[in-house]
Amino acid sequence: MYTVAVKRDFIAQHYLIGGDWGKENEPHSHHYVVEVQLHGETLDPHGYLVDIVAIEAGLDELVGQYKDKMLNDQEAFRGLNPSIEHFSRILCTSLADRLKANTLNAVSVRLWENDIAWAEYRLGL
Numbered sequence: 001m002y003t004v005a006v007k008r009d010f011i012a013q014h015y016l017i018g019g020d021w022g023k024e025n026e027p028h029s030h031h032y033v034v035e036v037q038l039h040g041e042t043l044d045p046h047g048y049l050v051d052i053v054a055i056e057a058g059l060d061e062l063v064g065q066y067k068d069k070m071l072n073d074q075e076a077f078r079g080l081n082p083s084i085e086h087f088s089r090i091l092c093t094s095l096a097d098r099l100k101a102n103t104l105n106a107v108s109v110r111l112w113e114n115d116i117a118w119a120e121y122r123l124g125l
Contacts, residue, residue, distance in 0.1 A: 014027070
């Protein structure tokens with residue numbers, strides 16, 4: 001199985017809802033790092049799983065939707081606690097929709113909210 005990955009970092013704000021998490025219930029920022037991994041068994045005629053330029057463009061567009069924004073105010077988080085688990089799923093499914101390649105078997109997104117905490121969502125295709 002082939003895997004190709006791309007990383008980006010950005011800052012966004014959120015506050016947690018639905019529980020008593022102290023300071024996490026107040027608006028605050030995180031310096032997120034998102035790593036996208038694409039997985040597949042075969043390569044295209046050019047020897048790519050997916051062209052890295054296309055991955056970067058899709059990821060940059062997606063990150064641009066959340067960079068310097070309050071996650072709680074974004075439509076994708078309506079009715080959801082803006083946890084890194086939900087955020088990793090939202091990023092993963094959104095990127096998979098942007099990258100239409102018949103070589104892909106799975107897309108995964110690992111999202112770090114600090115140096116020690118991350119969540120990952122993997123979508124089989």
